[in-house]
Amino acid sequence: MEIKPLITGFEPQEKPAGEEGEKPAVYDVIILGAGPAGLTAAIYTGRARLKTLVIAGSLPGGEPSNTDLVENYPGFPEGIAGMDLAQRFQSQAERFGAEIVLDEATAVDFSQEPFTIHTYSTVYKGRTVIIATGAEPRRLGVPGEDKFFGRGVSACATCDGFFYKDKRVVVVGGGDSAIAEGLFLTKFASEVVVIHRRDQLRATQILQERAFANPKMRFVWDSVVEEILGDEMVTGVRVRNVKTGETSVIETDGVFVYIGMVPKTKLFVGQLKLDEQGYIVADRHQRTNVPGVFAAGDVQDPNYRQIVIAAGTGAVAAMEAERFLSEYWQTHHAEAKPS
Amino acid sequence: MTLLGDDVRQQVVEFLKDLAGPVRLVVFTQEFECEYCAETRQLAEELGELSDQITVEVYDFQANKEKAEELGIDKIPAIAVIGKEDYGVRFYGIPSGYEFTSLLHAVRTVAAGEPELSEEGKKFLAEIDRPLHIQVFVTPTCPYCPHAVTLAHQMAIASPNVRADMVEAMEFPHLAVKYQVMGVPRTVINETVHLEGAAPEPMVLDKIREALQEAEG
Structure with missing residues (x-):
């Protein structure tokens, strides 16, 4: 019997947000998707001490966890099992305080702030949202x-x-x-x-x-x-x-x-600008057409679909979300800002 | 050699630190341990060391036939995860790879005795008045599988009549053949109804309704 990787990790379902363990009424950042883009964004927002929620969706770890061996992600000269890499991303995000839930968004409302994300089990509110839902395999669309x-x-x-x-x-x-x-x-x-x-x-x-x-x-x-x-x-x-x-x-x-991917953007039709293939249109700062909503990774990348690029755009989205929030706090009541 | 590395141990301790109640991991193996029996037992024992709330009991499948029957264990290696009561949460085959996640979730939810499902789902499941058996076939290298397994286990916790098994397809190839498993996760409900992929709760509930109707018709 081949391939039988022994225990290398797990995905916790809930973690207290912040030291007090209370769930905030409004998160600073809600990240949809727990692949390289989403988890990298979470590492950055966590380190920025932003209250961060990651809604993992149906495939925690994203595409790498679907990949036998990753040989082109820098830092692993011998290659690394996709599953292992995905878990390392996750551990790193959690280390900096990101709360990761194994839930899936079912509807979003970006028409007013704070933004609302409905999931199978509850409703979350966030001042900013980073969409990193990725892409799913394209089907052949043939009989059978x-x-x-x-x-x-x-x-x-x-x-x-x-x-x-x-x-x-x-x-x-x-x-x-x-x-x-x-x-x-x-x-x-x-x-x-x-x-x-x-x-x-x-x-x-x-x-x-x-x-x-x-x-x-x-x-x-x-x-x-x-x-x-x-x-x-x-x-x-x-x-x-x-x-x-x-x-x-x-x-x-x-x-x-394996005939390519289609972006997972059904939830955003009518709320965000998508291109003709369905990818979210984001600028070079990973901003969508809705201020405060960012996109990173394969969901906005029809061309490259690389882990290193998804991680990079995740970092950009996180830094832009942080900038957006600091401007937000400057223009809104300063006393409302959590310490 | 230990199965759980130091870093994983730390994560597990953290994950299980607030267990809501005691949990028993009842492991079935046999004297001449099967291919993954020894590792399954060892895994349960190592997990047991990481929380005061977890106790591990090991039984010989042959010598303790009565115990196996009492818990409905029909193959090994097996782990029954039991809390205040036996909710029917089972693992057949070693919960390694991605399935370790499922085991941890099972421990935590069984400890609480409170499934994490929608209100509608909990109500529907609680009202099921006849036995319902959910089997989720997995491979340890399947990232989608824990989602399906955990959902099935939650459903078992939600209803005294529902029991849910993780079945590691590679260790029980005859069952993989019997249930025509060519892809995972594959969920088989009451032998007849099946579902491919990691489906969301409402879709699984629909399939359960279908299985219950078949049982009636």
Whole structure:
């Protein structure tokens, strides 16, 4: 039996805010999302002694916790397990007093201050909000995908790789995630077929080299998946060659989809300016069109989707939130400011 | 060798410092310990050292059949997390990796005896008048899984008729096959109704309604 990481940490559900242990009626900063951007922001706002709440959402740790091995985050020359990195971000945020709740925002109101965040279990108010909800895997949108999602179609190789021991899988996509996770799947699967719509990979060169050298990996170029086939279980995918128009069937037991991400911005439609792809529009100070609401990480980044960049924008958002609050306290009643 | 490193121990002590009441971790293993039985027992014992409120009891699954039956334990390694009463919170397989989180949450919520669910959810669950069994299949490397496990355990605490298991799919491959687990988390309710992914509370409640209706129909 492979991969069985022993205990490396956990996500506390609640922590008292501030020394008195009272939950503040209004937080200085509410951060939506606990990935690299959100947790980095929390490290900065915590150190600025701002009362900080992080609403973790459905994937505490964010994308790194979904990644087997992170090799391009500086400071870890040997690479670091994504899960481990995510927990380090979290421990560091907590060390500086951020309160992290395992809850998910269900509605937001940015029309008046303080801003209101509804979650599954309660309502929070914040003077500033940093949105770091990230992005989620794009679905193929082909017949069979919904039916088999979680039962042969997956977007999480670290979660589900085990179920494909000695089986055949296909990976759809040609970027870093597709290739890195495809390589991970070779630990289990007998064969990993990469189906990519272009004639070359987009993934980083070093990943490409490893993929081409891996005897378990095979590549189907210029092809898109049109249907996922199967009755009870996945038996194959129908692919179409985009150059010749020919279709063919590739037999497989599982389909891992890594064709990019879509930003998680449904909650903000009508309240924040989004671009045509749905990403939050933020300026270089990570400000959205609503003063006091900032965005950081993949939710506002259609281009790079890197941990180091998400962390960087998180830091910017936090510093701008701090600046916003200090101006706020200057223009509002000074006596209202908590010590 | 200890399973919990010093830094994790510190975090755990902090996390469990305000436990609302006593908690028993009842561990089932056997004389010739199965692949992860020894580690599961050790993990429970190490956790027990970190809080005065936690006591650990270890039983042999074969020799203490009656005890196992009393607690509804049908496979090992198993941990029953029991507070003032037995709410039906179980872990089958080692709660390592991300699942250690689920174990800590279970300990804390069982200690309080008060589930962290919506008022509507608590009311609905409290009114369930027949046995309901929730099994959440996980792998230790699945970051979404603790969410599903913790929610199921909260539901068990909310109702005397609901019991909820974490089942580590890699250790019970026959169950993974039986319930067609090809992805995690996969929640199986009363053998028949299933749910993929870490769903929010209202969605799980809908599935429970579905399972209860099937039982009626």
